[in-house]
Amino acid sequence: MIRIANGQGFWGDSVDAPGRLVEEGPLDYLTLDYLAEVTMSIMQKLRRRDPAAGYATDFVDLVKTLLPRLVEKNIRVVANAGGVNPQSCRAALRAVARAAGFGGLKIGVVSGDDIFDRLGEILDAGCPLANMEDGRPLSEVSERVLSANVYLSSYPIAEALAGGAQIVLTGRSTDPGLVLGPMIHEFGWERQDWDRLAGGTVAGHIVECGAQCSGGNFTRWWEVEGWDHLGYPVVEADPDGSFIVTKHEGTGGMVTEETIAEQLVYEMGNPRRYVTPDVVADFTSVHLERCGPDRVRVSGARGAPPTDTYKVSISYLDGFKAVGQVTIAGPHAIAKARVCAEALWGRLRRAGFTYQETLTELVGLDSCHGTIPQPPSHLNEVVLRVGVKDRDRAKVDRFGKEIAPLVTSGPPGVTGFAGGRPKATEVVSFWPALIPKELVRTTVTVEKAAG
Amino acid sequence: MRRVPLSRIAHARSGDKGTGSNVGLIAADDRGYEILLARATAEKVKAHFGGIVRGVVERYEAPNLRALNFILHDSLGGGGSASLRTDAQGKTHALALLMMEIEIPDDYQTPYPEGSPSKGPPAEGLSAPRRKSR
Structure with a gap:
């Protein structure tokens, strides 16, 4: 069993949550989701003004504070803090790690999601990047495009972890992938393990909005206690794809079948077809069962093979x-x-x-x-x-x-x-579009902070 | 038969989906889910939201969660970041749906209580007594 937590549901979520997850209970992985769609376009604008900008600077401050404890407790971090400039984010992290005496710290970077500079080439290759909602070709707005990022799969994250990275930085990857990546790495799941991949995807979906599965935004809010120290979610993942959602003992909030069910339907489309680059998960197959105070077991997830396209988020x-x-x-x-x-x-x-x-x-x-x-x-x-x-x-x-x-x-x-x-x-x-997977080149690099 | 708001038999959550929003409506028990299946139709939900939802309403079923998922198309006044509205992301659409009244059998004891400080949500304005105006 491995414990994976999410301490950030969006850029601007609780400043204290990640540190509390590290200090208030056991943990193997800390995931942090900084990227809403609109965040990418803001970062792209920042980068146009300053070539070294365009990533979640909060993350660098966070690592500066937490690094000694992360190393001591051997907690690995997976974050999409790279934004539109993961290389620059890595440079900032390396400086922070070296200054704190952790020159041996390995940082992994997943890149290839940013296709802004390749749009012309992709359109020329015959991919119209048509709007998924109304079918219009991208050429209608192409001169006003601000950013274009592919939602990458979870395998590059697993690859970076296999390369020994203590911190894995991505740009745009799927939100659930931050949680699924560590499971693929730890449990050695194969690309055809559709059901297990679906289980990991469901887990990632449940925790990707932080406290929204542990008491936040719950309909019957008057039943929630401890608002001033809400516990952020921790997934206890098993190799068979089932998992328990919980939170650290002594924290506020609540984890019940109802709080989990509410987050399962959050931003849901067709519940039978939750499409990611890794798998098509069937959310109508999962079974929720209370198994202790603030503990809910989620099992039975079924998955189907993924499609041959990635989703692209284009802002204009x-x-x-x-x-x-x-x-x-x-x-x-x-x-x-x-x-x-x-x-x-x-x-x-x-x-x-x-x-x-x-x-x-x-x-x-x-x-x-x-x-x-x-x-x-x-x-x-x-x-x-x-x-x-x-x-x-x-x-x-x-x-x-x-x-x-x-x-x-x-x-x-x-x-x-x-x-x-x-x-x-x-x-x-935003202009949602699809791109054939073979047109996207993903790269993974793992390097030490010093050297 | 009697009419009660959906909040007496279900709970819900909403969020944005492109230029629309979704509301996941979850029944408290199996009997409630049967009632939702029969009576919480896409047409009824579309009529309930009136001018807030400009597009069509789609309904999906997730029996394992006793949930219905409603996709409210064109319900944000533009996409999340382009909308001028206060609720540009449809965060409060769940609570709007829970106000929809639905017919339930007389012998069905509603699982969620009516508002009262001890059993249910606190009565409005407990700490700020209101003076009668003349």
Whole structure:
């Protein structure tokens, strides 16, 4: 049995969770998932400004803090912190390791996911990278592409571990792969072990969002205790592909069949076909069973052969947007907010500005759920939130200047205009596509921190 | 027959899927799952969400989890990063679905209690007593 934890569900998740996983209980592997889709495009922009940037800098700080304990306890780390620049991330890690006296530390890097510089060549090879949602060819937006990354399989991670890496860095790989990779390495699973690979994939899916399987975001939240020290998930994996999800003893939160079931369906499409580059997992085959306090055994996963394509996540510039808000208080807050909104849009129209898309929300009244619950007829405070989206940056900036005047030229009780005029920011949209596996070249290198 | 919100017989989680979202709806027991199968149809869910969901609603079944998975197409006002909405990722769509009312047999004891501080969710605004306005 090996213990694999996830201490980061996204870039911006708890700063303390990884260290607590290392200190508060036994562990063999610590995985850290930094990459949401939008993160890749942010990193690509950073790299364009500075060729040494474009990776999760938090990870380097984390390793600096934890390295002595990781080495002492022989905990190996698998992280997709490399972002769009894994080589640069490795250079930073090597410097940190050498400075701390760990020159012998082996760092593995998986690369080949970044196909941004190869897009022309790939299109020329006859792969249209058509949009998976609507079939349009990439050529429609190709001059506005910001980043393009393939979701790599778990085998390169296993290969880096087999090469002795104590830390494995990837760019874009599948989220569950960070957990499946160590299982492939430890248990020697073969590419045809579909059921076991499916089990590992299910495990990775359950823990990839950190505490979301151990009490976070749980529907019946009032049953959760210890919010200030929520335990992050630990998988106790067995060679047969079954596993137990748990958390370190004494931590807050809860692991039950219900918290696990909720995370299993999170971001789910067809539950019978959860497609990764390693396997097509059938989530309707798994069996959940409580086997102790905060312990749930997951077994029975079935898998089928993977497809012959990788998924590619391409981000592209899709215009500009700005969002701003004011708070409206006192009698007739809802009516006054509506007057404010009409005034704002009317003033812009009179000045000659219309937009591709506008948004008016009354936060506190109906911003998330519309009229699904009966909206209250009276509120003493409501937030008016307005936004626009347009190709024309100048028009979007002009919108941002129209909010503050509401404080003095609207009804009484308008306040809370903070943070200055909202400025136009780039809208990044995503273009999901497929690429034949033979067009992607994955490389794995393992090197010591010094030498 | 009587009508109760889905929150009395099920729990749920939602998140983004491209320009849409998904809601996984999980029954508390087998009988609840039979009720969901029969009555929580894609059409009913689409009507419940009204203007929030601009596209179609698809439904998948996962009997092992006693779960239905609803894909709400075009429900975010653009993709997660392009949307202007407060809930740009559909994080709260699960709670919206749990408000949907459904018919259950009179003899079916709902597994999840109605809101009360001791047994269920705390009553709203316990710490901030509200004065009656005139």
